[in-house]
Amino acid sequence: MRVSDDRYTRDRERLDLALRLIHHEARTFTIRQWTGLSDDRIRKLYRTYVVDHGATTVLRHRGKSPRQPAYFFRNPDINFEAAQLASLLVLHGLLVADSRGLESRYRVGSLESGALFCRVYEAYRELHAPAVISFEHAWFLLLALARRDEIGVVRCAACGGMRLRDLLARQRPSCVTCDLSGVFAPRAPSPAAGDA
Numbered sequence: 001m002r003v004s005d006d007r008y009t010r011d012r013e014r015l016d017l018a019l020r021l022i023h024h025e026a027r028t029f030t031i032r033q034w035t036g037l038s039d040d041r042i043r044k045l046y047r048t049y050v051v052d053h054g055a056t057t058v059l060r061h062r063g064k065s066p067r068q069p070a071y072f073f074r075n076p077d078i079n080f081e082a083a084q085l086a087s088l089l090v091l092h093g094l095l096v097a098d099s100r101g102l103e104s105r106y107r108v109g110s111l112e113s114g115a116l117f118c119r120v121y122e123a124y125r126e127l128h129a130p131a132v133i134s135f136e137h138a139w140f141l142l143l144a145l146a147r148r149d150e151i152g153v154v155r156c157a158a159c160g161g162m163r164l165r166d167l168l169a170r171q172r173p174s175c176v177t178c179d180l181s182g183v184f185a186p187r188a189p190s191p192a193a194g195d196a
Contacts, residue, residue, distance in 0.1 A: 010111070013111050013115075014035045014036065014037060014111060015035075015037075015045065017034060017035050017111055017114050017115055017118070018031050018034075018035045018037055018041075018042060018045055019045060019049055020115070020118050021034060021035070021114070021118070021135075022042070022045060022046055022049075022050060022058065023050075023058055024118065024121060024135040025058060025059050025060070025061060025134065025135055025136075026135050026136060026139070027060075027061050027062075027063075027065055027136060028042050028043070028060075029065065030065060030135075030136065030139060033108050033109065034108065034109065034111075034113075034114035034117075035111070035114065036109060046058075046060060061136065065136045065139065065140060066134075066136050066137050066140045067140060069144055069150040069151050069166065070166075071137060072137075072141065072151065072164055073164070073166055073169075077132060078132055078133065079163075079164060079175075080175075081124070081128055081131075081132050081133055082133060082141060082164050083153075083161070083162055083163045083164050083175070084124065084127060084128075085120075085121075085124045085133060085138055085141060086141065086145060086153055086162060086164060087162050088120045088123055088124055089120055089141075089142055089145065090102070090162075092116055092119065092120045092123075093105055093116070094106045094113070094116060094117060094120065094142060095142070095145055095146065100148065101148050101152050101153070102145050102146065102148065102152070102153060103146070104142075104146035106142070106146075117138075117139070117142065120138075121135055121138050124138065148167075149167065150166070150167055150168060151164055151165070151166065151167060152164075152165045152167050153165065154171075156175040156178055158175070158178040159175065159178050161175060163175035
């Protein structure tokens with residue numbers, strides 16, 4: 001194999017990943033981070049392969065990517081789906097558990113990591129139709145879990161499942177699902193002998 005053949009293959013993989021990210025409605029900045037393509041090239045790809053082919057369901061989002069961890073704790077449904085997404089990130093090897101929490105195993109700019117992250121998001125979307133968590137929110141969740149300063153994961157004391165934990169809030173022993181279903185209700189203090 002000649003060097004030029006290898007270069008062609010990498011360019012083709014870069015374009016394929018960019019198109020995949022466009023179909024997941026990733027922002028231009030996110031696509032640029034994963035692929036290294038210029039903003040102009042990304043816009044041309046969108047026009048050529050999405051707009052010209054009549055795929056009107058693919059939107060282009062403008063502005064900054066989501067950066068609020070409170071989004072994942074907004075309601076029980078989002079929290080549950082975010083915990084499942086975190087589990088998929090661990091199962092696919094983008095995050096690995098260690099003694100301090102989760103450690104990242106991905107590299108931004110790596111085509112392999114980008115393709116793996118797309119597979120994780122696609123698996124999440126197969127579990128939840130329609131998906132509540134956007135691609136950009138999923139990307140933020142991966143970043144936040146890897147940073148370990150706002151969001152972490154712990155096991156639920158009631159069901160043993162993985163749940164997200166807001167590291168800046170008070171610790172709850174059980175997940176939102178177990179709280180709502182009444183599986184894990186804290187015991188009321190027993191009355192003192194003198195009160196009876």
